[in-house]
Amino acid sequence: MSNNQYVLWINRLVIFAFTTYLVMSLQSCKSDRSNSEFVLRIRIADEPDCLHPVVSQSSLASQIEVLMMPPLFEYSPDKLEFSPILVDSLYAPAVSNDSTLEYSYHIHSQAVWDDGHPVTAADVLFTIKSSLNPCIKNKTYAGFFKNIREVRTDSSDPKSIRFLINRHYMLGMEMSGNYCIYPEHIYDPGSVMRSFELSDLLSKDSASWSTPQWQTLRQYADTYQSAAFCKDKITGCGPYRLSAWNAGQKIVLEKKKNWWGDSLVNRFPLLSSVPDRIEYWVIPEEATAILELKNNRIDLLSEVTPKVFTDLQKSEQGHLSFYTPALMQYMYIEMNQRRPALNELAVRQALSMLFDTDKFIRDQFNGLAMRCNSPVHPSKSYYNASLRPYEFNPGEAIRILTEAGWKDSDNNGVLDKVINNQKQELKFNFYLTNKELSKKIGLLLQEECKKAGIIIELVPREAAALMKDLNELSFDLALMSQRQQPSLWDPYQSFSSQNILPGGFNKSGYHDAVCDSLIQAVRSAIDERQRKDAYLALQQKLHDEVAQLFLFIPKERIVSNNLIRMEAYSRRPGYYEGMIRRQ
Amino acid sequence: MSLTSIFYRLTGAFVSLMILSLVLHWMIRQIPGSYDDFIRSEDPATVASGDAINKTLLPLFYFSVVPDFNTVQKEDPASLTIQDILPRFRWNASNNIFHRWLFNNSNSFRDGKSVSEKVTIALGWTLIIQLPALLLIIICGFTLAEWSLRTTKYKLAATVTQALTILHSMPAFWLANLLLIIFAGGLFAILPSSLVMSDVRSPFQLWIKAPQYLILPVLCILLPSLSVIYQLVRRQMILRMEEPFWARLIASGISKKTGFRRELRPLVLIPLAAWFASAIPMLITGSLIIENIFSIPGTGRLLYQSIAFRDWPVAHALILLAAFMTILGIAVADLIQWVLDPRLRRQNSEQRD
Numbered sequence: 024m025s026n027n028q029y030v031l032w033i034n035r036l037v038i039f040a041f042t043t044y045l046v047m048s049l050q051s052c053k054s055d056r057s058n059s060e061f062v063l064r065i066r067i068a069d070e071p072d073c074l075h076p077v078v079s080q081s082s083l084a085s086q087i088e089v090l091m092m093p094p095l096f097e098y099s100p101d102k103l104e105f106s107p108i109l110v111d112s113l114y115a116p117a118v119s120n121d122s123t124l125e126y127s128y129h130i131h132s133q134a135v136w137d138d139g140h141p142v143t144a145a146d147v148l149f150t151i152k153s154s155l156n157p158c159i160k161n162k163t164y165a166g167f168f169k170n171i172r173e174v175r176t177d178s179s180d181p182k183s184i185r186f187l188i189n190r191h192y193m194l195g196m197e198m199s200g201n202y203c204i205y206p207e208h209i210y211d212p213g214s215v216m217r218s219f220e221l222s223d224l225l226s227k228d229s230a231s232w233s234t235p236q237w238q239t240l241r242q243y244a245d246t247y248q249s250a251a252f253c254k255d256k257i258t259g260c261g262p263y264r265l266s267a268w269n270a271g272q273k274i275v276l277e278k279k280k281n282w283w284g285d286s287l288v289n290r291f292p293l294l295s296s297v298p299d300r301i302e303y304w305v306i307p308e309e310a311t312a313i314l315e316l317k318n319n320r321i322d323l324l325s326e327v328t329p330k331v332f333t334d335l336q337k338s339e340q341g342h343l344s345f346y347t348p349a350l351m352q353y354m355y356i357e358m359n360q361r362r363p364a365l366n367e368l369a370v371r372q373a374l375s376m377l378f379d380t381d382k383f384i385r386d387q388f389n390g391l392a393m394r395c396n397s398p399v400h401p402s403k404s405y406y407n408a409s410l411r412p413y414e415f416n417p418g419e420a421i422r423i424l425t426e427a428g429w430k431d432s433d434n435n436g437v438l439d440k441v442i443n444n445q446k447q448e449l450k451f452n453f454y455l456t457n458k459e460l461s462k463k464i465g466l467l468l469q470e471e472c473k474k475a476g477i478i479i480e481l482v483p484r485e486a487a488a489l490m491k492d493l494n495e496l497s498f499d500l501a502l503m504s505q506r507q508q509p510s511l512w513d514p515y516q517s518f519s520s521q522n523i524l525p526g527g528f529n530k531s532g533y534h535d536a537v538c539d540s541l542i543q544a545v546r547s548a549i550d551e552r553q554r555k556d557a558y559l560a561l562q563q564k565l566h567d568e569v570a571q572l573f574l575f576i577p578k579e580r581i582v583s584n585n586l587i588r589m590e591a592y593s594r595r596p597g598y599y600e601g602m603i604r605r606q
Numbered sequence: 607m608s609l610t611s612i613f614y615r616l617t618g619a620f621v622s623l624m625i626l627s628l629v630l631h632w633m634i635r636q637i638p639g640s641y642d643d644f645i646r647s648e649d650p651a652t653v654a655s656g657d658a659i660n661k662t663l664l665p666l667f668y669f670s671v672v673p674d675f676n677t678v679q680k681e682d683p684a685s686l687t688i689q690d691i692l693p694r695f696r697w698n699a700s701n702n703i704f705h706r707w708l709f710n711n712s713n714s715f716r717d718g719k720s721v722s723e724k725v726t727i728a729l730g731w732t733l734i735i736q737l738p739a740l741l742l743i744i745i746c747g748f749t750l751a752e753w754s755l756r757t758t759k760y761k762l763a764a765t766v767t768q769a770l771t772i773l774h775s776m777p778a779f780w781l782a783n784l785l786l787i788i789f790a791g792g793l794f795a796i797l798p799s800s801l802v803m804s805d806v807r808s809p810f811q812l813w814i815k816a817p818q819y820l821i822l823p824v825l826c827i828l829l830p831s832l833s834v835i836y837q838l839v840r841r842q843m844i845l846r847m848e849e850p851f852w853a854r855l856i857a858s859g860i861s862k863k864t865g866f867r868r869e870l871r872p873l874v875l876i877p878l879a880a881w882f883a884s885a886i887p888m889l890i891t892g893s894l895i896i897e898n899i900f901s902i903p904g905t906g907r908l909l910y911q912s913i914a915f916r917d918w919p920v921a922h923a924l925i926l927l928a929a930f931m932t933i934l935g936i937a938v939a940d941l942i943q944w945v946l947d948p949r950l951r952r953q954n955s956e957q958r959d
Contacts, residue, residue, distance in 0.1 A: 069911070072717045250718040270727055271903020272802040306800050306901045310783060314790050314799045321803075487916050488638040 061605045063298035063587065066312040066324040070271065070305050073253030076203035077154050077164050082506070086596055087303065088203055090276055090296075092259030095128055095147070095200030097293055098509035100592035100599045103402060105196065108293045109134055109142060109204065109260070116188075116195065123172055124190045126199040130182040133283040134260055136206045142260050144176040144184035147200070149207035152216045155224040157232075158244035164202070171198055174221055191547040193511050193554070201510070209258055215243045262296030262601065274303040295601040316343065316584055323589070325581045325597055332580040333389040346581040346591035346598075349402070351507040353395045356453075356468075356572035359499050361532040363442045364449055369427035371569035373420035374500075375413040377471040378464075380574055382415070387463050392575040397562040398517065400507045400576070402593050405558035410566045412573075421475050424449075431476055438476040449477040451499035454492055457483040461502050464574070493530050501530070509594055511554075514542050514561060518570060533570045619933045626929050627922070631666050631703050634918045641715040641916045665698040668705065712919040716912075721923045724908065729890065729927075731801075732897070732904035734809040735820065736889045739827035743885075744878070746828065747835025752866055754836075755843055767836070774833035782826045782899045789822060797822055800901040823900045827893065838881060842874045876946050883939030887932045890924075 071084035076092060079085070089097070096113055099106040107113050109130050116124040134142040151174060154164035170189040177183045188195040207214070218239070232240065246252070257265050262284055263276035277300050284294040304321055306312040309331060315321045317339070327335070336345050358365045358374070365371060384392045395401075396410040429438040429449065439448045453468065455461040462483060469479040479500070484492060492498055505517075516522055519542050520534030541561040548554035565571070579597040583589060589603040671693045706712055712721050750770075754763040773781070790799035797818060798804070804816040812820060846852060847870070855865050894906040905924060912920035944950050 248718070250713070250720070253718055269807055270724070271731070271907070273805075304800075304802055304901075305903070306802060307907070308899045308901065311786065311799050311899055311901060314786060315803060317791070318795060318799075320798075320800075484638075485914065487640065487914075491638045491640070 060299040061297065062300040062302060063323070063600060063603055064302045064304060064321040065600070066306045066315070066321050067274075067303045068305070068307050068326070070268075070274065070303075073250075074257045074265065074268075074274075075248070075253045076205075077159060078161055078248045078253055080161060080163075082595060087274060087276070088257075088259075089261070090263045090301065090600060091257060091261045091265060092203035092205065093261045093293075094202050094204060095130070097201060098594060099293060100594045100602075101590065103509045103594060105201070106293050107291055110200065118190070119187055122190050123187050124195055126186040126188065126196065128184050128200060129180075130184070131283075131287065132182060133286065135283050136209070136260050137258055137264065137279070138209075140206065140208055141181070142204065142206075143181040145181065146204055146207045147184050148174050148176060148221070149211060149216055150202065150205045152219060152221055152224055153205065153210065153243075153247060154202075155221075156216070156240050156244050156247070157224075157227075157229055158237075158241045160244075160248060167194075167202075168198060169225065170195065171221070171225065190549065193513065193546050193548070197510050203259065206258060206260070209256070210247060210252070211243070215239060262294070263301065266300070271305055273305060276301040276303075293601075295599075297601060297604050301600050313582075316582060319584050319586060321584075322587045323581065323583045323598065323603075325579060327580040327582055329387070329389045329391045329580060332391065332582065335582060342585065344583045344585060344589075346583070346589075347391055347578040348581075348591040348593045348597050349393055349400075349576050350579045350597065351400050351402075351509065351593055351595060352504060353398065353400075353507065353576045354464075354502070354504050354574040355395075355398075356574065357493075357498070357501040357503050357531050358569075358572060359496060359501075359530070359532060361496065362451075362499055363445075364440075364447050365451070365499065367427060367442075368568060369423050369429070370449065371572070372413065373424050373475070374468075374472070374477070375569050375572050376416045376420040376423075377475055377477070378468050378572065378574070379415035379471065380412070383464065383467055384575055387460065388575070388577065391578045391580060393578065395573045395576045396566055397573065398505065398507075398514070398565070398571070399512055399558065399562055400593070403512070405512075405555045407559045407562035407566075410562060413569075415471075417471060417475055424475070429476075436476060437478050450480070451477070452480045452482050453500040453502070454482045454484055454489055454498040455502040456486055456489055464502055494525065496525055496530070496532075503530075506595070512558075514545060518542060518561075518565065531571060533568070535564070535568065538564050538568075538570075615937060619930075619937075622933065623926060623929060627704060627926055628667060630922055630925055631707075634922070637916070665696075665702045666704060667702050668698055668700075670696045670698060707919050707922055714912075714917050714920050716915050716917045716920075721919045724920055725905070725923050725927065728903060728905045728908040730809040731902050732906065733889060734812055735823050735896070735902060735904065736827065736893075738820065739824045739831075740882075740885055740889065742824065742828050743831045743835055744882070747832050748839050748871075748874075748878075750832070751836045751839035751843065752871075754840060755847070756862055756866065770833035770836050773829045774831075776830060778826060778830060778893065778895045779899070781829060782822075782896060785822050785825060786899070802901040802903070823896050823902060826896050826900075835878070835881065838877060839874050842877055843870050846870050846873050872946065876943055879942035879946065880939050882942075883935040886935035886938065887928050890928045890931045 067083060069083075071079060071081045071087065073079045074084055074088055074091070076085070076088045079088065093108045095109045096105045096107045098104065105113055110128040111131060112129075114127060116126045119125040130142050130144065130147075132141075136142060151168055151171065153159070155168055157165075159165065170192040171186060172189060173187040175185040175187070177185075186199040188198055192198075207216075211217075219236075229237070254268055260283075262278055262282050264279055265274070266277035267273070267275040278296055278298065282296065284291070284296070288294050288296075304315075306315060306321070309324075309328060312321065312324050313327075313331070313335070316324055332345070335343060356374075356378075358371055360366045360371075380394055384390060384394070393401075394412050396412050397407055399406045401408070424438060427440075429440045431438055433439065437448045437450060439446055441447070453465055455465050462481070465479070465481040465483075469481060472479045482492075482498075489501070493501055516528035518529060518533060518538060520529070520536075520539050521527075522529035523532045523534055538561065541557050541564060544557035545554055545561060548557060566573075579591070579593075581591055581597050586606055587603050588606050589598050591597050592599065700706075707721075713719060714721055714724055750766060754766060757763055786799050788794060789797040798816075799822065801812075801819045801823065804812060804819040806812055806815050843866075852865070852869070855869060856862065890905060894910050896902070897904045897907040909921060909924045911917070912924065
């Protein structure tokens with residue numbers, strides 16, 4: 024054989040060997056779900072920023088953190104009522120004095136951290152103190168705790184804790200234990216935060232601290248919120264521990280062996296931790312995730328687009344399971360009432376009659392959404408069910424506008440009116456995100472408004488840029504989405520006249536004295552009946568005044584394979600990992 | 607290629623990168639929104655840190671010459687004096703964004719991780735896909751082009767040309783989904799669709815533990831690009847074959863196969879080197895579409911996310927890296943051409959004489 028032939032044969036051999044290797048490796052493509060342990064695989068579109076409850080800012084992070092660092096108590100996903108986790112039971116608060124309520128808890132005697140240290144009241148106090156450190160970047164927790172008056176621990180019983188909380192604040196119960204608890208001896212081995220009094224952390228501003236104190240706080244905060252604590256060192260007393268976090272790939276939680284909470288599951292359902300492992304796989308593309316689900320390589324995916332969801336329902340019925348709980352979130356159009364035209368009730372009412380919400384839900388959401396008439400979720404006991412939506416009625420909208428004096432005086436196709444000696448035309452910009460769904464809402468409103476003599480200019484923006492424009496109040500209309508919490512709804516941020524300054528949370532600028540007094544009544548009511556009455560009246564007021572143009576509550580679209588059995592809930596993310604079982 | 611020209615090249619590259627970095631910093635300031643704004647867009651109730659915003663308010667460079675208005679002056683232009691609006695030299699020392707992001711190993715706004723760590727991990731994933739794809743593009747393109755000229759099955763060769771052109775005109779997104787449906791979906795389901803499911807920690811373990819996960823992404827990069835090399839090599843070879851030396855070679859009794867190997871291949875390598883150089887930045891920037899569809903945590907996805915999240919230190923590092931690789935690619939192409947083309951070397955030595 025010549026040299027050339029040798030080379031040829033070697034080439035053929037290499038190609039044959041490589042092909043054989045590839046073909047053999049294809050065997051492992053098939054799902055290899057072992058029966059010995061229950062591994063729950065959930066698709067996530069993106070990974071969280073970090074796993075550190077005080078530092079992290081994404082809802083996905085909260086979802087994972089709570090499995091490792093449970094709070095004292097949490098809203099049960101089905102009834103949306105508080106249910107104990109780390110404490111023996113929940114009692115009604117005692118009235119300490121005219122302005123203070125006292126909440127007392129006893130932490131389970133069995134509750135221990137991974138290293139065997141007991142979970143104590145000192146850990147709870149440490150959690151609050153470290154969150155209140157003024158050098159912590161994320162101020163969300165600091166704002167949350169500001170109505171705490173005092174936290175009392177008992178040296179003779181380290182498992183007992185008492186909170187004294189401002190009586191005139193409606194979220195007192197949440198403040199007393201509805202947050203992840205940190206182990207003090209791991210996150211603060213030098214007991215740095217013990218040298219600071221809770222009262223000082225609650226009351227002092229940055230200028231009031233001495234230089235050495237400030238430096239200590241700064242140094243502690245730098246370590247506490249460092250990247251190392253955000254990813255590698257997360258530890259808690261929950262049923263799962265972080266087993267792996269491969270950047271951009273997956274997050275794996277592993278059930279702890281002989282976990283203390285297993286013996287208490289019958290009495291405390293939120294201690295349930297059925298899966299032996301929970302794996303969150305980062306699969307950004309929906310089509311790929313669906314393929315993986317069909318091939319049983321993942322068990323569960325949520326936030327499926329409505330069209331794909333209904334297609335799957337038709338084609339995969341029997342092979343996959345489908346869930347559509349109503350999410351605790353609503354979509355609405357914010358109307359900047361600092362603009363003279365939008366300050367008129369008639370214009371706001373007309374706009375709400377020019378958007379065909381039912382048609383939109385039917386055509387674009389495939390029916391997977393429900394109308395909303397108020398910022399309160401319909402599952403809440405204080406939801407005002409008597410509110411009737413503004414039906415799509417262009418004729419009535421034109422009539423209302425004509426009655427209010429809006430007419431096309433210069434025949435340019437746009438309604439106008441003189442307000443405060445200035446001619447105002449019904450021309451609005453409409454800020455929205457550049458997502459497909461947002462654009463469709465914009466186009467539908469634009470089309471109907473044009474027929475009625477209102478010009479809408481669509482301004483699609485990226486999410487971050489949109490928020491900047493909202494903060495600068497450069498918008499007329501803006502499409503927004505608001506997440507709701509299982510806790511009592513606090514209307515102060517979005518609707519109080521005290522929040523209308525630039526940078527405040529009341530972006531619409533809506534203000535009304537009656538509304539303010541109702542907000543005050545909601546926040547300070549001690550009697551639940553009084554609070555409910557105030558809530559109902561407030562919703563009626565917001566609806567009548569069209570404070571926001573309420574659109575719809577999207578239904579969550581969850582698909583699972585038939586290897587698992589689960590319940591769907593309206594509480595985000597729509598399922599509870601610890602309670603998912605194997606078929 | 608003299609030492610002087612190498613020196614000029616290096617200096618030019620350094621200055622270009624510095625200017626690009628400054629332009630990038632300026633652009634970052636013009637783009638609305640910050641990381642905190644993005645977080646608030648998900649949950650308006652979040653009380654933002656302000657940290658991400660403050661970092662971009664540092665001076666751009668080691669010195670400034672533009673007027674430095676403070677907020678009060680901006681709100682009340684009447685209080686401005688002539689001195690306020692005249693350019694003034696200020697020395698900012700290392701307290702500037704350029705220095706911090708380039709030399710202080712800055713951290714991501716999003717998760718506080720070191721930028722270099724994030725970029726290195728993502729780069730590993732991108733290279734593991736792009737590098738074999740690039741090599742296959744060259745090998746397959748070259749082989750197919752040569753075969754199409756040697757074969758007597760003209761119809762088959764024409765069909766191959768047609769098929770490659772169709773693949774080239776197909777959008778990457780469409781092709782990827784098509785391959786997924788055929789090979790990972792209900793039709794055959796013999797290949798995995800998502801690279802993350804390979805369950806390997808490092809990208810380099812993929813070759814050993816789970817090479818099947820590479821097949822579809824590599825195919826998606828390979829198939830549309832194959833036509834470029836195929837056409838390039840084919841055109842160059844046809845041009846050479848029209849020259850008198852080829853007729854003389856064949857007339858001398860040498861086989862067509864040997865003629866291709868000994869004479870035509872080296873000549874085609876020169877334009878191919880130029881294409882290879884232009885493809886080098888692709889190794890770094892990756893392909894967002896392919897990385898999204900096959901769940902590859904590579905640089906394309908990282909760049910997209912860092913821009914969407916306004917995570918500027920990461921975006922800045924990736925763009926600079928891509929620019930550096932472009933400059934490097936051009937230099938490598940010149941070097942390869944200089945080595946392969948004796949005319950260039952001769953020209954050089956004549957100029958020196």
